[in-house]
Amino acid sequence: MTYIVTEACIKCKYTDCVEVCPVDCFYEGDNMLVIHPDECIDCGVCEPECPPEAILPDTDPQADQWLSLNRDFSETWPNITRKKDAPADADSHKGEENKYEKYFSDKPGLGD
Ligand code: SF4
Numbered sequence: 001m002t003y004i005v006t007e008a009c010i011k012c013k014y015t016d017c018v019e020v021c022p023v024d025c026f027y028e029g030d031n032m033l034v035i036h037p038d039e040c041i042d043c044g045v046c047e048p049e050c051p052p053e054a055i056l057p058d059t060d061p062q063a064d065q066w067l068s069l070n071r072d073f074s075e076t077w078p079n080i081t082r083k084k085d086a087p088a089d090a091d092s093h094k095g096e097e098n099k100y101e102k103y104f105s106d107k108p109g110l111g112d
């Protein structure tokens with residue numbers, strides 16, 4: 001089992017999650033983070049830290065469609081272990097629907 005990040009993270013990227021992960025398994029894209037499914041130890045401590053509730057266990061039916069995205073991009077995006085400032089417009093995108101279709105970027109973020 002693993003936890004995964006959904007499209008709710010896109011353009012929010014508050015990064016509160018990375019501070020609490022004991023195994024540093026978050027990876028940073030241009031406008032969202034993903035979790036490496038093989039590194040996550042399934043502790044669950046990141047889930048309640050995420051303001052837009054973007055983190056789900058893979059047992060959640062909504063998680064299925066995001067698992068391969070987390071797996072694929074955690075192999076290529078850089079590791080992030082320290083909290084950064086959220087984008088200035090993060091709050092305005094919190095709770096917005098269909099963010100993957102509107103904004104997903106496959107570009108890497110900067111990482112730590
Ligand atoms: S706390 Fe949530 S919104 Fe922020 S980076 Fe982590 S998963 Fe994305």
Ligand code: SF4
Nearest residue numbers: 021040041043044046
């Ligand atoms: S469930 Fe635990 S190990 Fe997995 S990403 Fe969240 S904090 Fe890290």
